[in-house]
Amino acid sequence: MAQSAAGSIAQPVTVLVIPLRDWMPWALFGGLLMLLLIYFVGAEQGATSLLQGRAVHEFVHDSRHLLGFPCH
Amino acid sequence: MLVGLVAGLLVFAFARCAGEPQVDRAIAFEAGAGQARDEAPEPEMVSRKIQRGIGLLTGVVVYGAALGGIFGLVFAYARGRLSVARPRVLAAWLAAIGFVTLVLAPSLKYPANPPAVGNPETIGVRTGAYFFLIAISILASTLAVKVGRRLSGTFGTWYATLLAALFYVLVVGLCGHFLPTMDEVPANFPASLLWKFRIASWETQAVLWGSLGLLFGWLTERAEGMATTHAKG
DSSP states (O other): OHHHHHHHSOOOOOOOOOOHHHHHHHHHHHHHHHHHHHHHHHTBTTTBOSSSSSHHHHHTHHHHHHTTOOOO | OHHHHHHHHHHHHHHHHHHHHHHHHHHHHHHHHHHHHHHTTOOOOTTHHHHHHHHHHHHHHHHHHHHHHHHHHHHHHHBTTTBOSOHHHHHHHHHHHHHIIIIIHHHHHSOOOOTTOSOGGGHHHHHHHHHHHHHHHHHHHHHHHHHHHHHHHHHHHHHHHHHHHHHHHHHHHHHHHHSOOOOOOOTTSOHHHHHHHHHHHHHHHHHHHHHHHHHHHHHHHHHHHHHHHHHHO
């Protein structure tokens, strides 16, 4: 009874807070993966090289310039 | 409670997966316009033109997807911690802060350079300084948010936000002042072209962050609406 009465009026919004313990593994793994991706777009074969040659650099060349990364 | 928790995680996962393709499409739009401007200073090697089309698309899409992923993580953390505002308001605020922190502030010191600008020998220094400034900027804005929240009890939200912004500007401005200045624009390089390129670079980033923030908020609200409906039914 009390519940149906409560349902008819506007209830305050409860915001679900995700506990840090649940958030941390996602943040660590996802964050690292995303940073690696950004590194490959932004800096690989520019200042530092993990791979030989200039293929990665040339391939993402234009986006690197336009997104504002330092480039050759 | 546990179900709510899982639902919350799913909501964010959904928003992340569904938000990014939209964002990427918006980026692909912008990429075409930027490429047209970008081609001008480097007219040689026509054979690479097609590859650049795809290459640009790939680079921007990967960058956008990665930013979207990090954005989702930050949003998941900030939700209910920093603000209990509606998801779309929070997402828009986070995107605005992200744009200023990661794009605007670093580019004021180290603006985007078109091809043909920049000495290849200093790439190491430039890249290092650029990422260092971004790191400082991230640190400063994180601290500024913390400072702002602490002060909001004493000064109220408005003045606390202003003070936090001032704190951010001071820290980044001071650190930026001591980083090396790079000016390697060739003497005969057309000024209008440089200006256009840098504006285009800002516009690209603005489109990226704008669509990221707005779409993320919209999809999160929609998904949460659906989740509530399912839970009730």
